[in-house]
Amino acid sequence: MTPGFIVIRDNTPAASIPKGTVVAMGNFDGVHRGHKAVSDGASIYPACQNLLLAARALGYGGVMTGWHFAAETELRTLLHIPDEVDLVATITFGRPQGRHGPVRRRPLPELVFGEQWGQPPDWAVDPAGTRHTAAGPPRPSA
Numbered sequence: 613m614t615p616g617f618i619v620i621r622d623n624t625p626a627a628s629i630p631k632g633t634v635v636a637m638g639n640f641d642g643v644h645r646g647h648k649a650v651s652d653g654a655s656i657y658p659a660c661q662n663l664l665l666a667a668r669a670l671g672y673g674g675v676m677t678g679w680h681f682a683a684e685t686e687l688r689t690l691l692h693i694p695d696e697v698d699l700v701a702t703i704t705f706g707r708p709q710g711r712h713g714p715v716r717r718r719p720l721p722e723l724v725f726g727e728q729w730g731q732p733p734d735w736a737v738d739p740a741g742t743r744h745t746a747a748g749p750p751r752p753s754a
């Protein structure tokens with residue numbers, strides 16, 4: 613698998629693509645052509661995460677999106693992406709207005725199980741002061 617990233621920094625030649633967009637791709641050598649697997653992009657997403665972390669350290673905000681699903685035909689034409697290369701993410705970067713918001717995440721016992729599905733271990737404890745988010749997939753009501 614060969615990864616690739618196209619960075620859009622200015623308005624040419626792809627005027628309709630926002631500046632600060634990174635298109636992440638992989639040439640899967642025909643392995644996945646014709647069907648989509650849950651593992652598509654799995655070898656590229658860690659690099660995307662590193663990109664997001666590095667951008668954050670430099671004061672930029674970034675978010676991974678599936679914008680390419682709606683714009684794939686146009687992106688392929690504008691950026692000369694060959695057919696054998698699959699698009700796996702479009703990441704947008706920019707300077708946040710104001711400042712970065714507080715970082716929140718789901719409570720550890722909802723994410724980490726011990727020995728079997730659904731059993732939070734007693735060691736899965738959030739550090740004091742952790743801020744939680746309500747974002748994420750639907751959860752069973754208590």
Ligand SMILES: Cc1cc2nc3c(=O)[nH]c(=O)nc-3n(C[C@H](O)[C@H](O)[C@H](O)COP(=O)(O)O)c2cc1C
Pocket residue numbers: 675676677678679700701747
């Ligand atoms: C592969 C991938 C594609 C994503 N595509 C979208 C998307 O199209 N739209 C969206 O709102 N969030 C998308 N997300 C989720 C966002 O990256 C982000 O996590 C979410 O908007 C919550 O932002 P926050 O973590 O800053 O609160 C995607 C995440 C991944 C890993």
